[in-house]
Amino acid sequence: MNWYTSIFELIDMRSFSNLWFWIALAVFWSTTSHWVLGVPFDMVQRARRHGGQAEADLADIARVNVNRLLFIARISGLWILGFACFVLTMLALLGFWYGVEFAQALFLLAFPMSLVGLLSLSTAQQIETEESQGEQLCRRLTRHRLKVQLIGTASIFVTALWGMYQNLNVGVL
Template sequence: MSWYDTVFEVIDMRSFSNLWYWIALAVLWSSVSHWVLGVPFDMILRARRDKDDAGEAMADLQDLVRVNVNRILYIAEVSGVWLILFGSAVLTGLGVMAVLYDVEFAQATLFLALPMTILGLLSVWTSRKIRATAPAGRDLIRRLMTHRMMTQMLGVVSIFVTAMFGMYRNLHVVPFPN
């Protein structure tokens, strides 16, 4: 048996039957729902617990949101067209390989990349609303919590669709011959 056969026997290269893929999916969605526009969720909770809107936690939250909103919108304005161009090319390539050529790795990657693209667009949209309305205090917390709720709903739908497709794929794939 060659080293190549040994590696592929030990590491299952089929994505949807690989435990590491599901761990990566869980970590990905856990991370993006914890970081709301680049702001840690515990910081939002600490600012929400403050009795007044002039506390140090609220000031820190507003400063961090301002910095991250400006960063997200700067990236979108400066290189947004290129990001859309390259992102759509990558997603199209993954889609073609996933649908037409039935490449499981491309399918698994598409199930990770497509929702992250939607989340990126949602983050730009929320950042633009925050810059346009300039909410402060409780209104800012409400806007961030709404963004987090939409992120979590996108995550639930994404995980559900990925799990259903992964189960379908695992039940209808002929195992490797020995």
């Protein structure tokens, strides 16, 4: 037996039975729910509590990130949408039609994140249209964070169910 075989027997390289995949999934969603439209959520909480300069800082960073996101969407949004649909379709076909577990894992990470991206665009458009400031901006960002957390919770639940199914199915074969 060579060293390559020994390592792969010691460390299971399949996605859903690998501890690193689950750690990455948790960090992925934790980070996504903390950074709301590129704004750290602690800034939203600080602006709500203290107002004044903290509120002005929140408005500035939110304005910069909203303008940046909408600029990218307006300039190259259709290209990004087409490429994202291509990648998601490729991962879905490789993963669920051809049975490639790594592609399944990537799809279960990327598809919910694409929903978060669409939600972010929608929220950014609403903030720009309303010219949100102060408490209205805080409420909008908090509502966006709650929706992201709901998507993340559903994503983790579905991924866990699929991962358990895959691990049990491999054990049977």
